[in-house]
Amino acid sequence: MTAERPIVIADRPKHGEPSQYHFPRFEQNELSNGLRLISVHLPGRELVTASLVLPSGAVDEPSEQGGLSSLMARSLTEGTEQHDAIGLTEAGERLGASLHAEAGWDGTSISVEVPGARLEAALELAAEVAMSPTFPAADVDRLGDERLNDLLQARADPRRRADDGFVNTIYAASSPYGRPSAGTEATVPGLDAAACAALHARRFDPARMTLIVGGDLEGIGGDIRTIAESRFGAWERNSAAESATTPRVKSARDERIVRLFHRPGAVQTEVRVGHVGLARRIPDFHAVSVMSAILGGLFNSRLNRKLREEKGYTYGAGAGFDMRRGAGPFAARCAVNTDVTVPAVQEIIVELEAMRSAPPTRDELHAARDYLVGVFPLRFETPPAVVGALAGLIIQGLPMDELDRYRSAIDAVTLEAVHEAAERHIHTDELAIVLVGDADAILPGLEAADIGPITVEREELPGQSA
């Protein structure tokens, strides 16, 4: 059986002809109380997703109450005027429904996935959660404690320490994005049920919210508009509700620096290199998307090709802009074995500089555009993905035809546009290099490399001997 195999396949097939594709068509309506309704009929998708979306989140909360939006959202399912937490969970489970509420930086959502025939009953539960949460004090306190314990875990986990340490390094203290959205050891102990109830009263208003429903709407036992009206129509407007804010985002610095969090004996170093990045609503969004794909998005991106496939330094390297209502972070990221930490950082900086100094090759441009255009239909295979994409438009305040324009806008990105985007948005003189690793092993090489001023954080680690 050791006989060599014959050459099997000489001719590489050509690409087939693409069929027409557009983002699934949706209908927009408004209920009597101003609640906006977006419905997407996706034939054959019997597990329906419904999401009630509010375009306010952690970025809109006062900094001394950091984490309140997240805690309030998680507490929504801890009890309503009709059900306690267990009763609510069990009522959902009998429908085969999972009910979930969460807040991110820019938005808050209450979502449910349920077989279509039971959508109406599941929406009844979602409406309860939105309209009449009770915020039981003991349960809110428990969730607060769980968050504090989670912060202990975050400090011990090198990846999470690197992420938190990175944003804490790049943003000025006055910027919300410098802390984790779910709050810190300093803010979470001050949050309670009363604060959650007050935030709910201040923010929730049907006229500011959108109900998005996606799935096979022929199997839901009626017309979606009628069903939504019957479940949410009695919800009264809240004319006092506050609007979303414009986040004030400020960078902490204007020079290159290195911050090293010491982890004695760590076998790998977590690496983050970057700076304050971009907001979602920018004119050159599509050029930035293509540029990011070339730099650190594709498997054969410059960073992954160099650090993984050429050098073997890492299991994977990437880079990207986390675009939010305000300017979110831009970071290149990887985890490398300890002894190559310094060369890995140097390679990353070289690649960032190269991205700025010249346009990409024509092959790189085509690879990135073809991927982003081609993968677009794959992103919207299921109801949660379609509903999530529409929620993103609402939360970011984007035009409702944004997704229809996406593919032609990507296809129109030129070599020059990519180059300009890199020059405009990558600031190699202002890089923060944040490392979580063994300082004793890394520091001598790091100092010799003269990348920038170095701060070493030898922090107390709960549960770990010094």
Added chain:
Amino acid sequence: MPVPTVGFTDSRLANGLRLIISEDHLAPVVAVNIWYGVGSKHEQPGKTGFAHLFEHVMFQGSAHVGKAEHMALIQAAGGTLNGTTWLERTNYFETMPSHQVEIALWLEADRMGTLLDALSQENLDNQREVVKNEKRWSYDNRPYGSWTEKLLAAIFPEGHPYHHSTIGSMEDLDAASLDDVKAFFRLHYAPNNAVLSIAGDVDPKQISGWVEKYFGAIPANPNLPVALPDMTLPPTLGGEIREVVPDRVPLPRIHWGFRGPIFGDPRLDALDLAGQILAGGKGSRLHKRLVRDEQLAQDVALFSMGLVAGCSVTAGFATARPGVDLVQLETAFWEELEKMTREPVSDDELARAKALTEADELGALQQVAEKADRLSMYATLFDDPGMINSILPRYLSTTAEQIQAVCRDVFVPDNRLVLTYLPVSTVDTTLADEPAAE
């Protein structure tokens, strides 16, 4: 609310390649999925980690494809891709826009047929380093990261094919020569050791034609299948095994392990439902007691990893809240498990667990990638891709008595593995328990 039946065709090429096609035109996407019947259980002593290292090598090029070009071609066609290694098998998969399926088939065929034409020492060395960094990232530099390795090593005796995890030993990887890796490919990577499943927006006739054209000339390996040693095991561990693991963690965590019924045994379905009732969400028994009411734990989980021979691994864990007495936490955990052995679950609990299972199944099967992967799985492990349709009715017909019966078999004192992860600062290492040996 019946879950729709998945239709498919099931055929074989002359060289033994099993081809399963499932048509579904709901979205313009197609999943291509190959399961090779080779996993870490097929590795020889001193050569652990080979199946996984090999998964990496499969992306390093073949006769007509350059290094990393596989990814480049798939992504340029708008596709996504990956590969994974498990104890039983290795799989490779792409999800493609419908009009780009042919390129994925050609790429899979080229590496099945001609991988060794392109394999070089340089590429092997490079991927060995990548894999070492994968181990550091996934196991060594991760809090509690060693639990899967420890669980397998304790539940399966030395020498058992499931005793070691897929990542293997770094010493073995260092010792791997180009010839070793070539021999591994020649033995296992053959059409008669593979199942190719294609699900989604396809014309089955056209697909069959392409598969025949690209895969048809690849010769079968007459030396397959590879004989595995006898893998049967006693149904329980035969005692309680305990180990204390000092780790760089702020909160203690207890990991539990049990021998469970093998994958395919209906008793494992019943055990899955027991796991749902015990730890499947906010209203589950363990979550309610440990996390909500007594607030002993930050989180709790209980689930099974189905394996086809010897036993499955049933595993649980709970992360202690700060200052909690671990004896109290462990006692509460056992009490809830023992309750399952004493009395049947309520009709309402069972109905809720089934409704959730049904909705999960509906959600999973609306993704072509999941559909293709399951067809490959049931064909590879059970020679029966039709299990994709029969598994849910099995769950739905499970009774409270069957759940109680399997809990009585599994949740017994002489079938317990207890790994207690403690913050290193709290452990006097001179007094720590010696790792239990079986």
